[in-house]
Amino acid sequence: MSAVAATPAVDRETGRHTSSSLIYFSSISENTHRFVEKLATDAARLPVYTRDETLLALEPFVLVLPTYGGDSGHGAVPKQVIKFLNVPSNRELIRGVIGAGNTNFGETYCLAGDIISVKCQVPHLYRFELMGTSEDVDRVHEGLEEFWTRLSQKQAQQ
Amino acid sequence: MTPEKLKLASHVVAINWNRIEDEKDVEVWNRLVNNFWLPEKVPLSNDIQSWATLTPDEQLLTMRVFTGLTLLDTLQGTVGAVSLIPDAITPHEEAVYTNIAFMESVHAKSYSSIFSTLCSTKEIDEAFRWSVENPNLQKKAQIIESYYYGDDPLKRKIASTLLESFLFYSGFYLPMYWSSRAKLTNTADLIRLIIRDEAVHGYYIGYKYQKGLEGLSEERKAELKDYTFELMYELYENEVQYTHDLYDSVGLAEDVKKFLHYNANKALMNLGYEAMFPSAVTDVNPAILSALSPNADENHDFFSGSGSSYVIGKAVNTEDDDWDF
Ligand SMILES: Cc1cc2nc3c(=O)[nH]c(=O)nc-3n(C[C@H](O)[C@H](O)[C@H](O)COP(=O)(O)O)c2cc1C
Ligand SMILES: [Fe+2]
Ligand SMILES: [Fe+2]
Numbered sequence: 001m002s003a004v005a006a007t008p009a010v011d012r013e014t015g016r017h018t019s020s021s022l023i024y025f026s027s028i029s030e031n032t033h034r035f036v037e038k039l040a041t042d043a044a045r046l047p048v049y050t051r052d053e054t055l056l057a058l059e060p061f062v063l064v065l066p067t068y069g070g071d072s073g074h075g076a077v078p079k080q081v082i083k084f085l086n087v088p089s090n091r092e093l094i095r096g097v098i099g100a101g102n103t104n105f106g107e108t109y110c111l112a113g114d115i116i117s118v119k120c121q122v123p124h125l126y127r128f129e130l131m132g133t134s135e136d137v138d139r140v141h142e143g144l145e146e147f148w149t150r151l152s153q154k155q156a157q158q
Numbered sequence: 159m160t161p162e163k164l165k166l167a168s169h170v171v172a173i174n175w176n177r178i179e180d181e182k183d184v185e186v187w188n189r190l191v192n193n194f195w196l197p198e199k200v201p202l203s204n205d206i207q208s209w210a211t212l213t214p215d216e217q218l219l220t221m222r223v224f225t226g227l228t229l230l231d232t233l234q235g236t237v238g239a240v241s242l243i244p245d246a247i248t249p250h251e252e253a254v255y256t257n258i259a260f261m262e263s264v265h266a267k268s269y270s271s272i273f274s275t276l277c278s279t280k281e282i283d284e285a286f287r288w289s290v291e292n293p294n295l296q297k298k299a300q301i302i303e304s305y306y307y308g309d310d311p312l313k314r315k316i317a318s319t320l321l322e323s324f325l326f327y328s329g330f331y332l333p334m335y336w337s338s339r340a341k342l343t344n345t346a347d348l349i350r351l352i353i354r355d356e357a358v359h360g361y362y363i364g365y366k367y368q369k370g371l372e373g374l375s376e377e378r379k380a381e382l383k384d385y386t387f388e389l390m391y392e393l394y395e396n397e398v399q400y401t402h403d404l405y406d407s408v409g410l411a412e413d414v415k416k417f418l419h420y421n422a423n424k425a426l427m428n429l430g431y432e433a434m435f436p437s438a439v440t441d442v443n444p445a446i447l448s449a450l451s452p453n454a455d456e457n458h459d460f461f462s463g464s465g466s467s468y469v470i471g472k473a474v475n476t477e478d479d480d481w482d483f
Pocket of ligand 3 (some may be wrong): 232258262322354356359360
């Protein structure tokens with residue numbers, strides 16, 4: 001995450017603000033939370049309850065989220081994530097999305113990731129199931145590093 | 159085995175859905191209610207022609223697989239889900255189990271709808287006789303049943319989650335295989351509805367197991383974890399034999415075993431444990447995976463692909479009205 005950590009994260013980590021380059025939602029079953037823990041990188045978790053104030057991102061970030069519901073696109077994106085993305089400044093800083101789900105849900109496997117990818121015009125970087133296998137952890141770890149490096153190179157060129 | 163009388167809930171209070179102690183109860187209840195379906199909705203008779211293209215061996219295999227699944231759904235509907243009710247932590251949890259139990263009966267009946275559409279009464283009777291006589295099938299039902307009648311509520315949830323999320327898959331493989339070859343596609347549609355239901359069941363029972371672990375001593379947690387892996391091994395060995403018994407005749411046993419490993423890992427994750435089988439043996443045939451979920455193949459992923467261009471997801475309608483953009 002060296003690419004984005006231009007300012008020391010500590011100073012700016014006040015209250016609802018976060019400069020983490022990984023922001024995620026996980027419900028009380030905590031599968032996604034356990035996956036992110038295994039990544040062992042700095043990450044910020046969105047509030048579990050919609051009634052709580054959402055986070056404000058300060059730096060570019062990748063969003064990790066599970067799919068819930070998903071009957072013909074309805075209710076697939078958790079309300080807490082909708083609340084977070086309804087904030088225009090958060091939308092401006094999202095660079096990619098990683099979907100969590102379960103292939104047993106068939107056509108709606110990781111649908112929430114697709115929806116956000118289209119709505120925010122960012123790539124759906126990866127999909128994994130439940131709390132992810134060790135291979136998923138390795139791939140996301142490496143993939144994210146490469147992704148941020150490439151983004152910063154692109155910016156330098158422009 | 160002489161099963162003891164099933165314990166019933168000792169104390170019943172009226173369920174107040176306006177006082178929710180665990181919001182997962184409502185979420186899962188709503189999802190199960192929205193998922194409700196009946197086999198009559200699926201035009202199974204469109205598979206009659208396709209059925210006729212299967213060889214006699216393939217037909218026999220298919221019928222046996224479906225009677226095996228019928229047995230598991232019957233077990234889960236009449237004993238398994240019901241046995242979880244007395245241990246429920248919240249009254250809403252009890253209601254979810256009654257919903258699960260009912261859907262298992264719908265599942266069990268669905269196989270009979272498939273049979274009556276595709277096969278003769280004589281063939282059906284023979285397949286059911288096979289299910290009673292097959293030692294591996296009977297053994298898996300007996301192992302699970304013994305825990306349902308046992309007196310440890312958390313072990314009951316472990317057994318139940320392994321049934322929901324692991325034991326069905328030696329059977330579910332076959333309709334996915336047929337579907338990948340454009341055979342019995344309506345039957346596969348029905349099975350996919352069952353698979354989706356089982357995913358919610360396994361998630362929910364596994365979640366309640368993890369809730370049950372909260373506040374227990376480290377020793378007790380370790381005991382239950384060991385127990386989970388022991389039971390998984392015992393069931394796995396039996397599944398391997400069952401798989402060879404069924405699929406050797408058509409040469410698919412090795413392919414099925416990969417699917418078993420893949421699902422065993424997911425069953426363990428539903429209980430909050432790490433996957434057990436390494437990726438070298440969980441590389442499920444991509445045709446089977448995409449029969450299960452059209453989005454499951456790696457080509458959709460930016461990290462896994464060549465990485466030369468961005469992959470923006472396919473257009474999907476969002477009907478939720480709380481989006482601001
Ligand atoms: C009610 C319910 C509906 C779900 N619907 C989907 C779905 O449509 N597509 C999918 O890929 N996963 C679906 N899932 C699976 C979850 O996304 C998966 O279990 C995830 O790991 C949950 O993450 P969390 O524990 O961090 O909240 C569903 C799970 C539940 C309980
Ligand atoms: Fe079932
Ligand atoms: Fe089930």
